Structure formats: C-alpha cells, structure tokens
Amino acid sequence: MSMSMVHPSVHPIEAPPLTDHAIAIPRHSLKDTQGMPGTLGGFILRFLQFSFSLLSLSLMASTSDFPSVTAFRYLVAAVSLQSVWSLSLAVADVYAILVRRGYRNSRIVSLFSIGDGITSTLTFSAACASAGITVLIGNDLNDCAQNHCSKFETATAMAFMSWFAASPSFILNFWTLASK
Amino acid sequence: MSMSMVHPSVHPIEAPPLTDHAIAIPRHSLKDTQGMPGTLGGFILRFLQFSFSLLSLSLMASTSDFPSVTAFRYLVAAVSLQSVWSLSLAVADVYAILVRRGYRNSRIVSLFSIGDGITSTLTFSAACASAGITVLIGNDLNDCAQNHCSKFETATAMAFMSWFAASPSFILNFWTLASK
Numbered sequence: 001m002s003m004s005m006v007h008p009s010v011h012p013i014e015a016p017p018l019t020d021h022a023i024a025i026p027r028h029s030l031k032d033t034q035g036m037p038g039t040l041g042g043f044i045l046r047f048l049q050f051s052f053s054l055l056s057l058s059l060m061a062s063t064s065d066f067p068s069v070t071a072f073r074y075l076v077a078a079v080s081l082q083s084v085w086s087l088s089l090a091v092a093d094v095y096a097i098l099v100r101r102g103y104r105n106s107r108i109v110s111l112f113s114i115g116d117g118i119t120s121t122l123t124f125s126a127a128c129a130s131a132g133i134t135v136l137i138g139n140d141l142n143d144c145a146q147n148h149c150s151k152f153e154t155a156t157a158m159a160f161m162s163w164f165a166a167s168p169s170f171i172l173n174f175w176t177l178a179s180k
Numbered sequence: 181m182s183m184s185m186v187h188p189s190v191h192p193i194e195a196p197p198l199t200d201h202a203i204a205i206p207r208h209s210l211k212d213t214q215g216m217p218g219t220l221g222g223f224i225l226r227f228l229q230f231s232f233s234l235l236s237l238s239l240m241a242s243t244s245d246f247p248s249v250t251a252f253r254y255l256v257a258a259v260s261l262q263s264v265w266s267l268s269l270a271v272a273d274v275y276a277i278l279v280r281r282g283y284r285n286s287r288i289v290s291l292f293s294i295g296d297g298i299t300s301t302l303t304f305s306a307a308c309a310s311a312g313i314t315v316l317i318g319n320d321l322n323d324c325a326q327n328h329c330s331k332f333e334t335a336t337a338m339a340f341m342s343w344f345a346a347s348p349s350f351i352l353n354f355w356t357l358a359s360k
Contacts, residue, residue: 068320069316069320070312070315070316070320071312071316124304124305124308125304125308128304128305128306128308128312129309129311129315130312131309132250132308132310132312132313133312133316135250135251136249136250136251136313136316140248140249174354174355174358175354178354178355178357178359179358179359
C-alpha cells in the first residue's frame with residue numbers, strides 16, 4: 001500500500017504517449033483510398049484533368065474559326081470551367097498532403113462530389129457535341145480541306161480524356177458520401 | 181424435469197408463427213425508397229424512360245434524311261438500346277410489385293446499376309451530339325428550310341428527357357450499392 005503511495009506518478013506519465021499513438025496511427029487508414037481528395041492518387045487525377053482540359057482549351061482557341069460553331073464555343077467554356085475546378089482541387093490536395101490530413105468532413109466531400117458531377121457532365125456534353133460536329137465535317141460532308149479538322153478532333157479527344165480522368169474522382173467521392 | 185420431458189413440443193409449436201411475423205413485416209422497410217427497382221416509383225421512372233426514348237426513336241426515324249448524319253444514326257441506336265433496357269426493367273418492376281418483393285440481392289442491384297450507367301451515358305452522349313448538330317443547322321448555318329429542324333430538335337429533347345428519367349434510377353442504385 002505504502003509503495004504505491006510513494007510513486008503515484010509512474011502510471012499517469014507512461015499512459016499519455018500510448019493513447020496519443022493510438023489516435024495518431026489511423027490518420028491514413030484503409031478508408032483513404034488512392035484517388036480520394038487529399039491523397040497522391042487524387043492529386044494525380046486532378047493534375048490529369050487540368051492538363052487535358054487546358055490542352056483542349058488551347059488547341060480549340062488556336063483555331064481562327066471556332067466561334068462560328070456554337071458547340072465549339074460551348075466546349076471552350078466547359079473545359080475552361082473544368083480546368084479552373086481541377087486546378088483549385090489540385091491545390092487543395094497538395095495542401096492536404098503537406099499537412100498529412102485527408103478530407104473526412106462529409107460536407108466538404110459532398111461539395112466536391114456535386115462540383116465534380118457538374119463539371120464532368122458539362123465537359124462530357126461539350127465533348128460529345130464537338131465530336132458530333134467534327135464527325136459531320138470530316139465524314140459526312142468531307143469538308144476537311146476548308147476546316148481545321150485535326151485540331152478540332154484533337155481538342156475533342158482531349159476533352160474526352162479530361163472527362164475520363166474526372167469520372168474516378170466523382171465516383172469515389174459519391175461512393176464515400178453514400179457509404180457514410 | 182419430468183414435466184418438460186412430457187410436453188416437449190409446446191414451445192416449438194408456439195414459436196414459429198411469431199418469428200414468421202418478425203420476418204414478414206420488414207419486407208417493405210424504409211430502405212425501399214420510391215424509385216428503387218421493385219417499387220412503384222421505380223416502375224414510373226422506367227415507364228418514363230421507355231416512352232421518351234421510344235418517342236425520340238420514332239420522331240428521328242420518321243425523317244427521311246437522318247441517315248446522312250452520323251450523330252443522328254448514333255442517336256437512333258442509343259435510344260433503341262435505352263428503350264429495350266427500360267422496357268425489360270419495367271417488366272422486372274411489375275413482377276416485383278406483383279410478388280411484393282424488392283430487389284435486395286447486391287449482385288442484381290450492381291447489374292442494374294452498371295446497365296443504367298451504360299445506357300444513360302450512351303443516351304446522354306447521343307443527345308448531346310444531336311443537339312450540337314441541330315444547333316449547327318438551325319443557328320449557325322440557318323439551313324432549316326432544307327432540313328426537318330423541328331423533328332430533329334424534338335427527337336433530341338426527348339432523348340434528353342429520357343436521360344433525365346434514367347439518372348435517378350442510376351443514382352439510387354449506385355447509392356444503394358455503396359451504402360451496403
């Protein structure tokens with residue numbers, strides 16, 4: 001009895017580091033699937049989305065006659081929005097990687113999910129509309145001599161690639177939101 | 181000791197109806213949200229998808245010059261697939277309502293979800309491509325005198341409506357799959 005009264009501070013001192021470790025370890029648990037916001041995979045997806053949409057934008061804007069077709073103007077608007085959205089979320093991912101925290105707040109994940117849904121749907125619809133026009137010019141009208149067919153086609157393909165990179169982000173965010 | 185040996189069947193006889201009720205009640209629980217496969221809302225969604233895609237198909241097929249544009253041929257193929265898929269799932273919904281059982285098997289729900297994802301994406305892309313062409317003909321080229329603009333536009337609008345009706349089915353199935 002008297003022994004434990006003499007050294008009462010032995011156990012309290014040893015305990016705190018143990019519980020601190022127990023809290024600190026699951027920071028990056030199994031739920032942090034690669035591709036989620038705040039992971040390296042998520043950053044790579046954002047970077048791909050941003051580069052492809054920027055490529056599509058610059059290719060389309062480099063043609064002189066794109067404003068004469070409504071679908072091409074719409075593509076320029078959609079990939080601009082996509083590149084701005086992807087760039088800002090890439091910055092958010094870099095911040096999360098630097099401070100070593102994932103985005104767990106369900107409000108933020110739902111915001112990301114809604115934004116991804118809107119931008120990727122816009123990019124996909126613009127890419128489809130442009131693809132319809134480029135196929136009409138190239139295959140149905142055989143009018144490639146007067147138009148920048150290859151530039152239009154490459155810009156459309158880049159917009160589709162941007163959508164392909166945006167889909168995993170959207171599906172992963174939506175999945176996380178639903179499984180919570 | 182001897183009492184329980186004489187009437188050993190009293191408890192087993194009373195028990196089955198009680199447990200049977202306990203199993204039977206949650207057949208249509210809160211998880212059977214309207215719009216899920218096997219509910220009345222799900223059937224209405226399927227019916228809307230089927231009618232809109234059939235309207236789009238018949239309007240597009242009634243024009244004589246739709247095969248000259250690739251995007252219009254693609255629209256006809258996509259809304260045909262959408263109408264066949266929606267009709268077969270509408271029949272499955274009617275069956276589920278008649279036997280008063282929902283679809284709970286996660287394999288079936290994932291099959292429905294994948295099928296919905298593919299058909300709705302195809303319908304949406306075809307509608308976007310056709311919209312690009314109709315806007316090109318109507319607004320950019322002002323060539324509606326030679327083309328069936330109103331029929332093309334209505335067929336495109338119907339394809340979009342079919343996609344609008346298909347999205348809730350896909351999102352609900354995907355949500356159910358993720359929250360399991």
